[in-house]
Amino acid sequence: MSEDQKKQLEQQLWNIANTLRGKMNADEFRDYILGFIFFKYLAEKMELYANSILEQDGLKFRTIDDTTPEGKVYIEAIREESLDKLGYFLKPNELFSEIAKRGNSDLEGVSNFIIEDLQKILINIQQSTMGTESEDDFDNLFEDMDLNSTKLGKTPEARNDIISKVLFHLDQIDFKLENTELDVLGDAYEYLIGQFASGAGKKAGEFYTPQEVSKILAKIVTTGKSKLKSVYDPTCGSGSLLLRVAKEVSEVSNFYGQEMNRTTYNLARMNMILHDVHYRKFDIKQEDTLEHPQHLDKQFEAIVANPPFSANWSANPLFTSDDRFSQYGKLAPSSKADFAFVQHMIHHLAENGTMALVLPHGALFRGGAEQHIRKYLIEDRNYLDTVIGLPANIFYGTSIPTCIMVYKKCRENPEDVLFIDASQHFDKVKNQNVLREEHIDKIIETYRNRTEEDKYSKRATLAEITINDYNLNIPRYVDTFEAEDSIDIDAIANDIKALETKIADTDKILADFCSQLNIATPF
Structure with missing residues (x-):
């Protein structure tokens, strides 16, 4: 990824972040946008890892139906591997792109109200780690993301609308996680944290x-x-x-x-x-x-x-x-x-x-x-x-x-x-x-x-x-004193004398003008 593409990604994320600003201060909308980005990262990482496991079976993770006996076997096997390798687990229907699609669906008979589902998914990520080595690292990780806060909107519909919009825009961005040589998302995340810091004042x-x-x-x-x-x-x-x-x-x-x-x-x-x-x-x-x-x-x-x-x-x-x-x-x-x-x-x-x-x-x-x-x-x-x-x-x-x-x-x-x-x-x-x-x-x-x-x-x-x-104190050891230029007193005295002579000559000329105009001299 070129430097220009990297800056473009950073600007995209910052623009998306600003859709959440509303009446929130920098601390608050920071926690939401960084949390959503993190959720997208976890979901994409989960899908990439699961697909690598399923490759030999010619399957894709998001196509597995976990309501069937065969699907349950696959899901359980992937869960065990994922908890050991990644430290957490997400089901196919809990992936970021799936919830983003539901939130922005206009299909008849399909509800696009996703706040409750999204809150459950965030809780499920944390609960998937319980009793494992990674439990402390995921414990209450999303606790600052209250999706029912009136700061996101006065009504549930308004909150759902803004959240769906943010998820939709984030879903359009390719974080290129499959390229392990690049840390595109990591750099962009750091950029966002820096942007929030610049507007956070003393905090x-x-x-x-x-x-x-x-x-x-x-x-x-x-x-x-x-x-x-x-x-x-x-x-x-x-x-x-x-x-x-x-x-x-x-x-x-x-x-x-x-x-x-x-x-x-x-x-x-x-x-x-x-x-x-x-x-x-x-x-x-x-x-x-x-x-x-x-x-x-x-x-x-x-x-x-x-x-x-x-x-x-x-x-x-x-x-x-x-x-x-x-x-x-x-x-x-x-x-x-x-x-x-x-x-x-x-x-x-x-x-x-x-x-x-x-x-x-x-x-x-x-x-x-x-x-x-x-x-x-x-x-x-x-x-x-x-x-x-x-x-x-x-x-x-x-x-x-x-x-x-x-x-x-x-x-x-x-x-x-x-x-x-x-x-x-x-x-x-x-x-x-x-x-x-x-x-x-x-x-x-x-x-x-x-x-x-x-x-x-x-x-x-x-x-x-x-x-x-x-x-x-550093000036005691590193001498940064700058000596001022020496002053030639005799030269300054001569300059003053020359200036006084010039002033006297000017006064004579002014006096002569005043005499010709028959007015009083100003000195």
Whole structure:
């Protein structure tokens, strides 16, 4: 598929999404359109897999009549295979295209009221997984799609009409799932999530990290590696950051994540499945990461995160005996959880691993407990590897400048910390600052080669950082001062004298004109 065709598909999906907008906010119609797209994906995946099983019998899945004894045998065999391979099951009459046709049928005697049937199908998908390995991955996956909500229409007929219309338009689109080399739908899904984030204001940070920032984090944690045993995101949002890491290597064996928001947690699981990540390869939990961690017994080769900036947390004194925090002697302040996330991630980092996370600039220089934690990480552990300053206004919903901190337990360059000031390298697009490919490449090349460049990057020794009392504010290490041009005082004095002479000459000419006109001079 060409780039133009890909953009055309993305625009088609966005146009369909907008048919649902009505009186709904971005969050609400996002959940409906992404849910419908996901249902279409599951149905087409189901049909492709079932047809591959039935090929030797010369049959097609949608033609099987499950009311006949023979049909029941086929359906049951396919169900078993499907639950093991795909993790879920759909009957032939539950396929997306079948329900889309019924909703848009004008045949006499055929009802096109599909809301109840569609709701049952979505519930059946979830129930088909009960008692299987994939049960947790599909549990309540469609709970945010209330097809009887008045936000879709005041009457059942109006709701049925809009849903039928959306299904019809989606049914016309070929997601090309049979071509396993292409991830057309996955890319389009990511595009839609990005579009919804751009209109979600402050809420966008709950589920989306801009692709440019995701790309930087992903390239950092995969440096020098072609395969990863595991990748983890403790605040995974829609899962986009985990999936971005997978694009940088040939294989990721396992994906792990945790997300507090229930709706966003559902979105993350959908995103994983829709990107063809097998249900056995991902483990995403729904809980507060700091208060109720779900993967405490595991360590990960790559860790990435964009935690909520300076969030509140309990900072409960009981956490001083928690393995994640006990060695530091102090907890991050309750009003700023930034370093609580750092400590949590360090705890999960494998000895050969790399972690990279986005933080607000204040985390680099604030005093108190945060300074104490920075000192421990640098002086006692020597885990801090790189600090990268990003431009302001590149995240949806906040204009504050941010930074990326990179930590490793076994550092290749333990004698210094690399500082990169990329804060002035961006393009402005409308009200948002954007990192272009050349800006990303410059950051990554500087990081990987640890090159020093005047006014851009500097390798600071641990002694320098100690002298600065563990203040990591980037201008302390990367000098970006631009000296102003020197001023020639004598030349300026001569210019002033020449100007005064010119003014005096002009005054004489004006006085002469006034005399000739027999009027008073203005001076």
